[in-house]
Amino acid sequence: MAKPVKQTEEREIKLAVPPGFRLPELPGEPLEATRFTSTYVDTEDRRLARARVTLRRRVERGKSVWQLKLPYEGDRLELEESGGPSGPPGGLAETIAGLVRGKELAPVAVLRTKRSGVRVRENGNAVADVVLDEVARMDGRRIAERFTEVEIEAVDGGDRPALERIAELLRASGALPSDGRPKVFRSLRIPPRPVPAFTEEAEHVRAAIEAQYDQMVAHDPGTRVGRDPEALHRFRVATRRLRAILRAAGPLLDPGWSSELREELKWLGGVLGPVRDLDVLLEHLEHARAELLHDERAASAELVAKLVAERADARAAMLEALASERYVALLDRLEAAAREPRTLAGATTLADLAAREFGRLEKAGAGVKADSSDDALHELRIRAKRARYAAE
Template sequence: MADRHLEIEQKYDAEAEFELPPLDDLPGVSQAAPPRVQELHATYFDTADLRLASLGITLRRRRGGDDSGWHLKVPAGPDGKQEHRAPLGRPRVVPPRLAGLVAVHTRGAELGPVAVLETRRTVVVLRDAEGAALAEVADDLVSAYREEGDEPRRWREIEVELAGGGPDLLKAAGKRLRKAGARRAKSSSKLGRLLGGAVPAAPGATARAATRARLRSLTSNGKLPTVTAGDAVLGYLAGQLESLIDYDPRARLGEEDAVHRMRVATRRLRSTLQSYRPVLDRVRTEPLRAELRWLAGVLGEVRDLEVLRMRFADGPRFFLDDLARRERGAYRRMNASLKEARYFELLDALDALIADPPLDERAERKARKELPLLVSRAWDRMATQYRSIGTADDPDFARHETRKDAKRARYAAELATPVLGAAAKRVAKDAKRIQEVLGEHQDAVVALEHLEAARRRARTAQDAFALGVLYGREECRADTARDRLAVTWSRTLGPSF
């Protein structure tokens, strides 16, 4: 059983007398296999306040059929769900891997049974001329209840799930079913249909969506003069928090670039709370900045080792093995930290910041007047730090600090772009160029430190030579980045609002 796949399906409601129409003449279909009957028993798990259901997420343990086990389904587009699976295991113990993938939503709340569904399923597989499965059509008779002893609710529904077929087949099958009397289901899941109005709105997700929608509406409908500094800052913060939450499960799975993207969202949140301090009450934001710094550090250990692994793909085996071992350890520590109450309290506090923002008096000022001042201030801070490189006792440290200030200037300008347009976009691009050159230099500096440490552990002349070659390459990269920095800086103009 694959532990993960993208499920693309459509559901239709049908009356008891509904008859499944012929489907073997749909586009690409050569035959409809004889129907098979399955008896399915599923127990659905959620928090007591139905946090997963409020987000359209379902977690169940199902017996019967071809895929007995635990199934976690997360919405992924209009007709798609990302499904993660695990073996049956113990009836009331959610597999830790699946529990971890929804921890960013449950945030320490216990997962327990919330509903039971028993389904008599008649399955018809649609196949092409070679016999390959294109889609599976399931005719389900459902009995569902929330508590043992409840009078069960019963209904019939038809599911069409793609296997090897494409969207045209899904569309044609739906058209055929509707013509025969089926109706597109109002709920995307059986659990959603059972719970109905009992599912609350997800307060955090609702507030984030409303905040972002307000900013989009004001900036896209020509109402820029009415956008306040508070609107711009909160809209950006809501977007970055949404990104952090989205990449959390992907980072836990070790998906390519997921830790990096989650770390960037964390840094953008922290940078915004610093660059736009005049807009938000510091009593609320300063503790959040400290916790975001902690989270960035947790993610940074993994990310730094990922960068080194990719950078030294041609390094000696003992060095690569050591990096891989350390990266695995960093992932374990990261996943442990992402289970801590400290992390969940940070997420709750960020959600509260969006839902009940601690706006300062400058938040009510027009964004078109306030944002240029704050973006310029962030740029000036970077410029001051850049000028200190030439006289610094530790130029590499000064370059690293300049890089951090370049990130803040970039993020400050990105936030302002929906309001200030091309002028802010240009500042963001200039700051990004500075950041990237300094990033190349910092990566080389860090790489040199690791190579020097590895050189002392080399056991053969061949390994020592290979590390020496890599060391020379990184020295060249650092020199090149230093040379490019002056040229890149000379081509930046700074803010001109």
């Protein structure tokens, strides 16, 4: 994918403030006051918002940039690329391709912000920018709503404890806890997905499919960016869980329909797996090499280099798969399955489904001994996961 111009880990704390709130005296220097306009875009059914993703075009002092924010290790990852009003530029558009899948992006909110603040220092070192944002949500040329909030955003070496210390000072001055949502989510309504009426068993299956589909598309952008290995890990887990759900719920589902979905999920898992496996192996080697003597570390460098090259090839193949029509078609089919899976009336009960998987686990466990092979233990582990997924 085309690399966005800028990537920033955004560690911040948001606070609500009462009317008339002003920042207290804080150690540091004032930030230059500024004004900017942010136009947020999303699909009609709010695909980005459902995945806790925001995409906006920000205009400040005549400069126009697009900013995409993704969940990242409990915080946010901001991707920024210059671009005009016609739509998000190439790098950002590729990052959200799996979420949007050809749906039109249109403005959903326009926020005008007046920002002032302080760069806070501790022991002479800059740790955070504390900004007071006075925000107007626009409805055409009319102001539909006004609100004010404080953001404490880490800079340079600022860490979470430093942000918490500053937040405590602000709370002592009247600032209030916040739910931490992006500004646009205050006014953005996410419409419920239309879902037909189902039997209790079928509804449980539908909801389980929906939950894993949501996890897949939520971690698709982070997997493409590649900065956080956890995004790929969670994407892969959701794919595996979904295959297991379709397998466990087999007696409730149209067999041809569920078999085709499972095969396509197997294909997807096959392109995600090599990258994730190498991530785990390289992390393990990094820790193991730290225990080696200097000469031994040098000798192992060639092995690490080969694995890094192998991972690069596997990642390239993965990104090619995620850009394919086959992958888009799979997501479309899973989205339809999350609304209306093809079920069979009166086939069995949920308790029977779980009992069947636990029976298979018990049978497999009876055959495992203290000296059983790694393959046998691995197979037992798979059976245990299937039983757990069926119980869920």
